[in-house]
Structure formats: structure tokens, C-alpha cells
Amino acid sequence: MKNIFVNTKSVMKLHDGISNINHKLKGVERMLLVTGEPGLGKTEAAIHYAAQNGAIMIRTLQLMTGPWLLREIVKELGAAPERRISDIFDQIVDLQKTKPRTIILDEVDRFAEKTEILETIRDIHDVCRCPIVFIGEEMADKKLMRYRRLYRRFVDVIRFEKLDREGVEQFIKKVSDVKFESEAIDRVLNESGGKISEIITLIHRAEAISRTNPDKPIGVKEIWKG
Numbered sequence: 001m002k003n004i005f006v007n008t009k010s011v012m013k014l015h016d017g018i019s020n021i022n023h024k025l026k027g028v029e030r031m032l033l034v035t036g037e038p039g040l041g042k043t044e045a046a047i048h049y050a051a052q053n054g055a056i057m058i059r060t061l062q063l064m065t066g067p068w069l070l071r072e073i074v075k076e077l078g079a080a081p082e083r084r085i086s087d088i089f090d091q092i093v094d095l096q097k098t099k100p101r102t103i104i105l106d107e108v109d110r111f112a113e114k115t116e117i118l119e120t121i122r123d124i125h126d127v128c129r130c131p132i133v134f135i136g137e138e139m140a141d142k143k144l145m146r147y148r149r150l151y152r153r154f155v156d157v158i159r160f161e162k163l164d165r166e167g168v169e170q171f172i173k174k175v176s177d178v179k180f181e182s183e184a185i186d187r188v189l190n191e192s193g194g195k196i197s198e199i200i201t202l203i204h205r206a207e208a209i210s211r212t213n214p215d216k217p218i219g220v221k222e223i224w225k226g
């Protein structure tokens with residue numbers, strides 16, 4: 001299997017969404033919410049976007065506190081965090097003033113009960129006027145909706161979708177070292193439900209099976225015996 005990033009429809013939606021919040025308009029918000037079930041490629045798409053566009057990405061952690069998050073942001077912005085928390089906040093403001101960068105926060109569901117952290121992120125957004133992307137699971141928008149002052153700052157909510165038949169076919173073509181027959185692609189679609197994580201598992205299985213006969217396209221019989 002090739003280690004290739006595939007530009008799916010959801011990936012393109014994410015890129016468009018981030019472009020929309022990268023603006024210089026006064027008084028217009030710059031927050032984006034991205035949601036979707038596990039395994040649809042949200043994290044991978046964000047890592048890819050960040051690497052290509054100089055955005056910073058923070059993987060939130062269950063135990064993360066506000067000061068801890070601020071320190072991580074400073075480190076990602078390429079500086080060593082100051083000791084005092086008020087200085088760290090100023091540091092972020094200064095660094096973002098010199099070179100504004102989009103901040104992507106993955107798995108924000110972890111902050112759903114942490115009002116203080118969410119309010120701090122809103123402060124960073126308002127003071128630095130920098131684009132901030134929240135990535136969460138499919139119910140993240142419901143969870144964040146009750147923070148009305150935060151929620152109204154989301155310019156858009158982007159939902160990652162399962163791959164459709166065409167998407168599965170393209171994904172297999174790009175990453176798989178073996179060819180799949182049309183029926184086998186249908187079966188991958190049904191079995192994976194269009195989830196990238198499941199599709200990858202099925203491609204792995206097909207490649208292992210085809211090792212003895214690599215030139216023969218993978219059919220339904222090869223991967224699903226019985």
C-alpha cells in the first residue's frame with residue numbers, strides 16, 4: 001500500500017472552509033467547526049493542511065488545562081513559553097501579530113465541559129484575530145452549541161462524510177498496490193461503510209492475499225472466502 005494522501009471531497013470542503021476564515025475583514029469571525037464520525041480522516045486532513053499551509057495543529061489531551069494548552073500553542077508557534085501565564089498569553093498575541101497562523105485544535109470534544117478553556121480560545125481568536133479550526137466528533141456541534149458566544153463565532157460547520165462508491169474506487173486506485181475488480185470495490189464500500197480507516201484495513205488484507213499472485217486483480221472471492 002502506498003503512503004499517499006488522497007484528496008477526498010471532505011478534504012476539499014475542509015480546504016474551502018479554512019480559506020473562508022482566512023480573511024482580513026473587520027468584525028467578521030474566523031472560527032470553523034469540523035465534525036464527523038471516527039475514521040473519516042479529519043485528523044489526517046488537518047495534519048496535511050497544516051503541513052502545506054503553515055498552520056499549527058494542537059492535539060488536545062484529556063488532562064489538558066488552559067495554561068497547558070497555551071504553552072503548547074506557543075511551542076507550535078516556534079517559541080519557548082514564558083513562565084507566567086499572563087506572559088504566555090501576550091506571547092501568543094505577539095507571535096500572531098508578526099506572522100498570523102491558523103490554529104487547528106483536534107478532538108475539541110475534550111473541552112466540551114471545560115468552559116474556561118473554551119473562553120480562552122475565544123479570547124485568542126478575538127484578540128489575535130486569527131483563524132481557529134475546531135475538530136470534533138459528530139456530536140461536537142451539539143455539545144458546543146450551549147456556549148452561545150463561542151458558537152456564534154463559527155462561520156461554518158463542515159461535516160466529514162463517508163466515501164461514496166466513486167470515492168472508494170478512487171481511494172483504492174491511489175493507495176492500493178493491487179487492482180480491485182468492480183465487484184470487490186462494491187464489497188469494500190458495503191463492508192467499510194465508506195470509512196477510510198476500514199477501507200485501509202480491507203486493502204491491507206487484499207494485498208496480503210495477493211502476495212502469491214500480485215498481477216491478478218482482487219475479486220470478491222479472494223478477500224471474502226465464504
Ligand SMILES: Nc1ncnc2c1ncn2[C@@H]1O[C@H](COP(=O)(O)OP(=O)(O)OP(=O)(O)O)[C@@H](O)[C@H]1O
Pocket residue numbers: 004005006007008011036037038039040041042043044045137196197200
Ligand atoms: N485523505 C486520506 N488519504 C489517505 N489516508 C487517509 C486519509 N484520511 C485518513 N486516512 C487514514 O485513515 C485513518 C483514519 O483517519 P483519521 O485518524 O484522520 O480519522 P479521524 O476522522 O480523525 O478519526 P477520529 O475521529 O477517530 O479521530 C488513518 O490511518 C489515516 O492515516
Ligand SMILES: [Mg+2]
Pocket residue numbers: 042043044106
Ligand atoms: Mg482524529
